[in-house]
Amino acid sequence: MSADPLHALDRATRLTRHPDGSLAGATDAAYANMVGPFGGLTAAVMLNAALTHPQRLGDPIALTVNFAGPVADGPFRIEAVASRTNRSTQHWTITQTQDGAVATTATAVFAARRETWSATDTTMPEAPAADTLPRFDDTHFPPWTRQYAMRFARGGRAADPGTPDDALHSTCIVWTRDEPPRPLDFVSLASLCDTFFPRIVIRRPRRTPAGTVSLTTYFHADAAQLAAYGTRPVLGVARASRFGLGYHDQSAEIWGEDGALLATSHQIVYFKE
């Protein structure tokens, strides 16, 4: 018997198109979080609903995913509507439901990309080569963490209880790739952008329930550039700017090892106390 040729990410983001245009999918145990699916996987599924649409134009440049309610283990339905298609851009409104209740909403912007002037105005963080760093031990973490090989250069673990607040900072720097390796594309990049633990966990030496409420990703590479990148790990850096009133923001950059900034991503995260 041959091995399953489908990578777990492709299996978990697979959608079946109904005659009415709506899409059917299902949660996948490989990407389970503590409760429901890992948010990055849900973001990838929402994006895939537009990516696989027969009228899709160009490559994604922006994706916003709002985690409106819990996603139960099992089947779900997605509707992806091209709200407006222009000559070189296309705007999508995407909704995930279970039993008629909205679980996730999203918008995506696609564009026909072409060469222009280019520049990078931020600096790739310094980090040792990925293969010189130990792989993150995901033994006591939810299943989705085992679908990634993470190698932290900085900020890899939760703060020790008792550490003074002012000794901590929310920044982490980490090499990440799909496990097993899978060529980079928009689906995997959308999910990778949410693999950073909520900054409250890193920043504050005390456990509190936390979860992403809204996630926005900007893609700075086109499909050809991602395909050429192949299965190499990407370097992620994540940090927060403000914690308070039950929520904090966090921002991430995803860099290629060649110094190309592939994506920037922002989210707002709930925390209990």
Added chain:
Amino acid sequence: MSADPLHALDRATRLTRHPDGSLAGATDAAYANMVGPFGGLTAAVMLNAALTHPQRLGDPIALTVNFAGPVADGPFRIEAVASRTNRSTQHWTITQTQDGAVATTATAVFAARRETWSATDTTMPEAPAADTLPRFDDTHFPPWTRQYAMRFARGGRAADPGTPDDALHSTCIVWTRDEPPRPLDFVSLASLCDTFFPRIVIRRPRRTPAGTVSLTTYFHADAAQLAAYGTRPVLGVARASRFGLGYHDQSAEIWGEDGALLATSHQIVYFKE
């Protein structure tokens, strides 16, 4: 005859509720951009559609606005739907149309905010006091710029043609308030977050058409904190990270003069070449 008691921002974001729940509004000449309305004003209008809804819960924490197509001068219609209401959060899907065509799409997340642990992990930029800086000369700029008093501490104007690329950086630091002064609230803050010129104009010594395609703002203050801030100017800092393939991102922070980080905002901007 008494003066019009309504501030231009309140007039321009005013919405009338139809019996079917949809909202009617109209563009306002005071906030005109070179073509159509200023994007920040459109963001404020979209947010106001949810803010003024009778079933609205709590304060906005996240707003994403997608500029899907041009907004013509004149009336428009908005539909704001609470896609999901939880115990302490509420998710909105908001659509602006003209003659049945989608002009703008948005999602917003509202939440009941309450005191929690808080911290700020980024640094307020240094800037001279607002009243020591000259007001930006908006003589040759579109009407919306005259609804703001901007005082640049850094990066106030477009690059001079001929300046070498590597002598430039996309960052600006600017004190801004509504003109005439108006107490700060979510509507004005949503608009303020888009008052930074597209970074391509600052970064590159050559003119090119440019415009925001998608804008996401996170609010770090609650309604009471904004009301207490009053009419004082806020300090904005904006920068880009990546320009290429026809688009660039940019991120902004909005600080109170007391050092409170009020909002962080991100956008992706089209540029022609």
